[in-house]
Amino acid sequence: MPAHYTDPVALILIALMFIGLSAAVGGWLVQKLGQPAVLGELLVGILIGNVAYWLHEPIITVVREGDVVRQIAIYALTHTVTLVGAAKSMLPPGPETARVLTALGSEVGPRAVGVYLFVDALSRLAVIFLLFLVGLETSVTEMRRVGHRAFSVAIVGVVCPMFLGLGAMALIMPGMSLAHDLFIGGILTATSVGITARVFHDLGRTQSTEARIILGAAVVDDILGLLVLAVVTGLVVRGTVSVWGISAITLKAVVFLVGSIGAGIWLTPRLVPRIRRIGFRNVRLLFGLGLAFALSWLANRIGLATIVGAFAAGLILERFFTHELEDEHSLREVLSPLEYLVVPVFFVLMGLQVKLETFLNWHAIELASILTVVAIIGKLIAGPAAGRGVSWLSVGIGMLPRGEVGLIFASIGKALGVVDDTVFSAIILMVVVTTLLTPPLLGIVMPRTEQKHPVPVRAATTTTRSPD
Amino acid sequence: MPAHYTDPVALILIALMFIGLSAAVGGWLVQKLGQPAVLGELLVGILIGNVAYWLHEPIITVVREGDVVRQIAIYALTHTVTLVGAAKSMLPPGPETARVLTALGSEVGPRAVGVYLFVDALSRLAVIFLLFLVGLETSVTEMRRVGHRAFSVAIVGVVCPMFLGLGAMALIMPGMSLAHDLFIGGILTATSVGITARVFHDLGRTQSTEARIILGAAVVDDILGLLVLAVVTGLVVRGTVSVWGISAITLKAVVFLVGSIGAGIWLTPRLVPRIRRIGFRNVRLLFGLGLAFALSWLANRIGLATIVGAFAAGLILERFFTHELEDEHSLREVLSPLEYLVVPVFFVLMGLQVKLETFLNWHAIELASILTVVAIIGKLIAGPAAGRGVSWLSVGIGMLPRGEVGLIFASIGKALGVVDDTVFSAIILMVVVTTLLTPPLLGIVMPRTEQKHPVPVRAATTTTRSPD
Numbered sequence A, B: 001m002p003a004h005y006t007d008p009v010a011l012i013l014i015a016l017m018f019i020g021l022s023a024a025v026g027g028w029l030v031q032k033l034g035q036p037a038v039l040g041e042l043l044v045g046i047l048i049g050n051v052a053y054w055l056h057e058p059i060i061t062v063v064r065e066g067d068v069v070r071q072i073a074i075y076a077l078t079h080t081v082t083l084v085g086a087a088k089s090m091l092p093p094g095p096e097t098a099r100v101l102t103a104l105g106s107e108v109g110p111r112a113v114g115v116y117l118f119v120d121a122l123s124r125l126a127v128i129f130l131l132f133l134v135g136l137e138t139s140v141t142e143m144r145r146v147g148h149r150a151f152s153v154a155i156v157g158v159v160c161p162m163f164l165g166l167g168a169m170a171l172i173m174p175g176m177s178l179a180h181d182l183f184i185g186g187i188l189t190a191t192s193v194g195i196t197a198r199v200f201h202d203l204g205r206t207q208s209t210e211a212r213i214i215l216g217a218a219v220v221d222d223i224l225g226l227l228v229l230a231v232v233t234g235l236v237v238r239g240t241v242s243v244w245g246i247s248a249i250t251l252k253a254v255v256f257l258v259g260s261i262g263a264g265i266w267l268t269p270r271l272v273p274r275i276r277r278i279g280f281r282n283v284r285l286l287f288g289l290g291l292a293f294a295l296s297w298l299a300n301r302i303g304l305a306t307i308v309g310a311f312a313a314g315l316i317l318e319r320f321f322t323h324e325l326e327d328e329h330s331l332r333e334v335l336s337p338l339e340y341l342v343v344p345v346f347f348v349l350m351g352l353q354v355k356l357e358t359f360l361n362w363h364a365i366e367l368a369s370i371l372t373v374v375a376i377i378g379k380l381i382a383g384p385a386a387g388r389g390v391s392w393l394s395v396g397i398g399m400l401p402r403g404e405v406g407l408i409f410a411s412i413g414k415a416l417g418v419v420d421d422t423v424f425s426a427i428i429l430m431v432v433v434t435t436l437l438t439p440p441l442l443g444i445v446m447p448r449t450e451q452k453h454p455v456p457v458r459a460a461t462t463t464t465r466s467p468d
Helices: A010-032 A037-054 A058-064 A067-078 A083-090 A095-105 A109-136 A140-145 A147-172 A178-189 A193-203 A209-238 A243-278 A283-301 A306-323 A336-352 A356-360 A362-386 A392-398 A404-416 A421-445 A458-462 B010-032 B037-054 B058-064 B067-078 B083-090 B095-105 B109-136 B140-145 B147-172 B178-189 B193-202 B209-238 B243-278 B283-301 B306-323 B336-352 B356-360 B362-386 B392-398 B404-416 B421-445 B458-462
Strands: none
Touching: A010 A037, A010 A109, A010 A336, A010 B109, A010 B283, A037 A058, A037 A193, A037 A336, A037 A356, A037 A421, A058 A095, A058 A109, A058 A336, A067 A083, A067 A109, A083 A095, A083 A109, A095 A109, A109 A193, A109 A283, A109 A306, A109 A336, A109 B010, A109 B109, A140 A147, A140 A209, A140 A306, A147 A178, A147 A209, A147 A362, A178 A209, A178 A362, A178 A404, A178 A421, A193 A209, A193 A336, A193 A392, A193 A421, A209 A243, A209 A306, A209 A362, A209 A392, A209 A404, A243 A283, A243 A306, A283 A306, A283 B010, A283 B336, A336 B283, A336 B336, A356 A362, A356 A421, A362 A392, A362 A421, A392 A421, A404 A421, B010 B037, B010 B109, B010 B336, B037 B058, B037 B193, B037 B336, B037 B356, B037 B421, B058 B095, B058 B109, B058 B336, B067 B083, B067 B109, B083 B095, B083 B109, B095 B109, B109 B193, B109 B283, B109 B306, B109 B336, B140 B147, B140 B209, B140 B306, B147 B178, B147 B209, B147 B362, B178 B209, B178 B362, B178 B404, B178 B421, B193 B209, B193 B336, B193 B392, B193 B421, B209 B243, B209 B306, B209 B362, B209 B392, B209 B404, B243 B283, B243 B306, B283 B306, B356 B362, B356 B421, B362 B392, B362 B421, B392 B421, B404 B421
């Protein structure tokens, strides 16, 4: 019998405090070295995750297993097994699995899973929120002005890594199936724009042409990534590709983007004043986040990344809510404290899930080095496609990070049996390296604006706006 | 194989949108009728929860089972059973259980559990956040000034319902064990201050003497509740009460409150400028929420409610961060949008978990009516203990709501076998009625201030501060 009631949220409180403190310390340290705060958040996450893992700390051990933990929990709930039973049947035997089993079987095991699932969901909301805010700082007019450049960057940035990947595979792993090589190529194509968006944000350069081109290219990239995935899985599963299917995917994605942005821009100024007139309070906050959540969900429904929907929502509202102030504060400004509190959760958690022990496999490192070089060259080549008048190097570097999209690709490839464990480790290494390289490299090639430390509320006020 | 990747947060996005929209509509409707917004949030939750339940909507069915769902999930994860298996072995057979089993066994079942656990954790964070904000608006000097009044109100408000409860039980359920009657009495004592705090907030009266007395009394109430629970469970489990144990509990609680508030007020102005000087950003936000989370966790560790810790953190920082502005915005002001977004989640979720079908049991209604009358009289009598110069009716009504503390008491009683199903239903009805009565009654006896619709950012600026 419980001596007293334990609030189920107590462990989550500690986890959030811990993450917030780590983020603050990490960000502070790297900013002293002139780096964007996000790099510090990633690094402090990596440090804590690996130290705690070596010390067999059960909660961190559970958290760093990331996606696997969610799958274990779902498996355990839908089959007649415990968490440990599910983990045993899902993970290959080995010392790493032994640690996970110990952690899951410990007294705090199930509660640690609960903490992970909450913090993970919060971090996913955080990155949706981040891209919404970036969208709010990006004008559609400007995006259209750089549209053709973004499109070129995206096309080159997908085609080059794909073909370089195919070539590299033919050289170093000859005799593998075409499907295998196509998967590797596909994994190399997808830019993960979260890191770049955050770096531009840290540097106060969200309004730059380079930032707009990269964001536009990332949206196009996401659509192209969908197509590549459809083609490749079609080839692997059915041995053929349906032109009809590919066209349908493209059409859905384009209709979603053009339709939602068009309809949104038309509807918002007609709808919001009416809702306000009825007497609703805080329409700006409710309508803003409501739209962001709705479009994120819708984007995910048609197969795009949630963050593409959130970015679209931001684009829609940039026009309206910038020129329309409630209580002399813009929506962007009002959301700043929330941003400061939740966005670092995503990046610290990302760091926590980087497994340094992957670097102990020599063959994986070899393969990872080649993949990383191909990944970097493939995107740097895309830089000059941005055309004249912008820093091609900034654009190329901004396109470097591969993140969850690449990992999703890899996990589907693993499920299909075309990607083995070593290749999978190599891909994770490639993702880690490209992600960690981006903040310092961008910091070097893109000078900061004067406003060195964006602070909530004040940040939004002092950020220079383009005169559109 | 997945045709595409589904972001695990997609369903949570929809849930949050849905809750946000419901809260806005509910709040708007009751405000038209001159009622505090929180009443609308509760009512809209009740409406949706019960309609969706009758329509067999699986996600809402899972959500409205509330605490039981968490226990089912934990049981399923720690034993070798599925969610459905766990529910079967935990719930009594009957039509209601059949619905829950169908919902849990449906395709969205496990995902609905995930959504519930996230939204529930968020709502618990929200109420912690709310009490922190209320603390930020309450000065320690003022609290000490009303200390003796709050203490009297708390003592009378615990002793009266306890003895009235014992008396009522002796009359209507003679022959029950003393333990049973003491449990019922204990359940009637604990005020749940979340609702009252929110109502004062909605009415713009957080700064009133009545509000301070009620908040102080609620803190004392929580300590007394701990003692009552210890005494009663001691009697039931061991048949005896340890004076030593009771003294230890009291000492721990008092040391925690006096110690943390004293140390906090002394340390904050010495610590914060130093942290800021090192170059940390947003110290106010980080330190503020960090302290709130830390004290909430600590309060829970020693057996007090998490919200008592959050309130103490607010009290500590009221002094410091009110007089110390970063960028011309107070901490209270910067947190307003977050408050507006997350706090209603708690109240809508509370409404969603009210089961109207409980009202179909005649015996439960009879018992509930008596318990409710006793609960109301017991607390109204405590009103005059506030002394002269304040509205005793406001204080009495403000003490009415019984919430989770009563339910926790009841569930421990159920686990010990001293509270049966009918009594349990009656207790839930009593909790629902006292909770729903408080907002409209307080709205009647306490006039609103001029500032009718507190709006984020502006609200904090225009709220009049006491000149302490």
